[in-house]
Amino acid sequence: MQRHFDRDIEDLKDLLLRMGAMVEDSISQSIRALLERDTALAEEVIGNDNRIDQMELEIDRRTLELIAKMQPAAVDLRFVAAIMKITPELERIADLAQDVCERVIELNREPPLKPMQAIPRLAQDAQTMVRQALDAFVRGDAVLARRVIQQDDNVDQQTEQSFRELLTYMLEDPRNISRAIRLTFIGKYFERIADGATNICEMVVYLVEGKMIKHAGVAPDA
Amino acid sequence: MQRHFDRDIEDLKDLLLRMGAMVEDSISQSIRALLERDTALAEEVIGNDNRIDQMELEIDRRTLELIAKMQPAAVDLRFVAAIMKITPELERIADLAQDVCERVIELNREPPLKPMQAIPRLAQDAQTMVRQALDAFVRGDAVLARRVIQQDDNVDQQTEQSFRELLTYMLEDPRNISRAIRLTFIGKYFERIADGATNICEMVVYLVEGKMIKHAGVAPDA
Numbered sequence: 024m025q026r027h028f029d030r031d032i033e034d035l036k037d038l039l040l041r042m043g044a045m046v047e048d049s050i051s052q053s054i055r056a057l058l059e060r061d062t063a064l065a066e067e068v069i070g071n072d073n074r075i076d077q078m079e080l081e082i083d084r085r086t087l088e089l090i091a092k093m094q095p096a097a098v099d100l101r102f103v104a105a106i107m108k109i110t111p112e113l114e115r116i117a118d119l120a121q122d123v124c125e126r127v128i129e130l131n132r133e134p135p136l137k138p139m140q141a142i143p144r145l146a147q148d149a150q151t152m153v154r155q156a157l158d159a160f161v162r163g164d165a166v167l168a169r170r171v172i173q174q175d176d177n178v179d180q181q182t183e184q185s186f187r188e189l190l191t192y193m194l195e196d197p198r199n200i201s202r203a204i205r206l207t208f209i210g211k212y213f214e215r216i217a218d219g220a221t222n223i224c225e226m227v228v229y230l231v232e233g234k235m236i237k238h239a240g241v242a243p244d245a
Numbered sequence: 246m247q248r249h250f251d252r253d254i255e256d257l258k259d260l261l262l263r264m265g266a267m268v269e270d271s272i273s274q275s276i277r278a279l280l281e282r283d284t285a286l287a288e289e290v291i292g293n294d295n296r297i298d299q300m301e302l303e304i305d306r307r308t309l310e311l312i313a314k315m316q317p318a319a320v321d322l323r324f325v326a327a328i329m330k331i332t333p334e335l336e337r338i339a340d341l342a343q344d345v346c347e348r349v350i351e352l353n354r355e356p357p358l359k360p361m362q363a364i365p366r367l368a369q370d371a372q373t374m375v376r377q378a379l380d381a382f383v384r385g386d387a388v389l390a391r392r393v394i395q396q397d398d399n400v401d402q403q404t405e406q407s408f409r410e411l412l413t414y415m416l417e418d419p420r421n422i423s424r425a426i427r428l429t430f431i432g433k434y435f436e437r438i439a440d441g442a443t444n445i446c447e448m449v450v451y452l453v454e455g456k457m458i459k460h461a462g463v464a465p466d467a
């Protein structure tokens with residue numbers, strides 16, 4: 024029974040990692056679509072979102088099956104709980120990459136605003152946080168998870184900075200306003216992608232240590 | 246055993262409804278703080294958010310306990326899954342009400358922008374959707390849940406309309422820009438509150454009918 028359960032757990036983990044890889048692709052493609060003003064690529068990301076949604080449903084279904092078949096306890100139960108929390112975070116992150124692409128398509132209908140400074144950095148940092156969050160999950164690495172969580176403040180500051188940059192453009196010339204607002208939203212989407220990475224990392228700490236650090240501030244590295 | 250389980254399910258349901266009532270209060274107070282420019286009330290909502298966060302943790306803890314103690318199957322398993330999905334949605338909605346209040350506090354440091362048209366309507370509609378979503382959950386009413394889901398498009402349109410209204414103000418006078426952006430964010434927060442209500446309703450349909458309508462479009466009323 025336990026052996027069967029272990030195999031189910033491994034299968035579920037593989038499925039989550041496959042979903043994670045798809046989500047990472049969506050993020051990196053959305054960044055490329057933004058920087059290279061590539062509408063076709065943006066449309067591709069939007070078109071792929073359905074596959075990620077279906078993956079979420081499949082993971083949900085198999086997690087519930089596993090609960091029904093087995094009676095998970097202790098660390099197995101924590102694993103099931105972590106999967107049930109991480110999967111919707113990944114799906115939300117993919118939706119945000121899709122939102123970025125929608126704004127990119129709108130932006131590409133007009134000439135470029137200015138060479139952007141803050142948003143590309145913010146986007147890269149958010150992407151790195153998601154990759155590291157998935158690494159922390161694979162390796163069961165609570166130290167890495169906590170390090171990722173600490174980066175979230177930095178991303179929040181970068182988002183603020185990108186807002187100030189964009190506000191300057193709006194004040195300079197009213198013709199910049201609607202494009203700058205779209206970019207403001209894009210900044211916000213990446214900030215929320217970083218929030219999603221943070222939430223995943225909180226579940227990794229829970230999985231490894233059995234401690235729920237969400238809503239409790241970040242405890243110092245053990 | 247089943248009787249004990251039923252009592253645990255009822256307790257969990259009560260807890261979720263208490264959390265729901267707290268979240269509804271946060272939304273209505275955030276709307277009042279916005280319309281009446283009430284900074285003290287906005288600060289109160291922000292201060293109360295911690296109680297809602299703690300409630301989420303408590304519900305999570307008790308749901309996992311219930312899975313470990315019992316081996317839920319069929320409708321009970323669906324109930325457990327629904328609770329595990331609805332709780333974080335409620336917590337996110339409360340966070341969004343808190344975000345509204347943060348922007349309200351910033352707005353109240355400056356003179357009012359203009360009498361607003363679109364945002365108050367949008368806010369009321371989002372609030373109604375959350376109340377109805379919780380009603381649908383209490384009553385196990387999938388018809389009501391589907392009706393709420395259909396309102397989401399309407400809220401999205403109202404959000405678009407509020408953006409256009411605010412863009413006009415920005416183009417009229419650059420001194421309006423930073424306030425109009427804050428209001429644009431507030432519009433977006435209420436749109437996401439409505440999205441949260443939609444997600445809750447999808448889980449109500451799943452709970453009642455065993456059908457996962459998320460990512461599948463809304464099926465017609467049976």
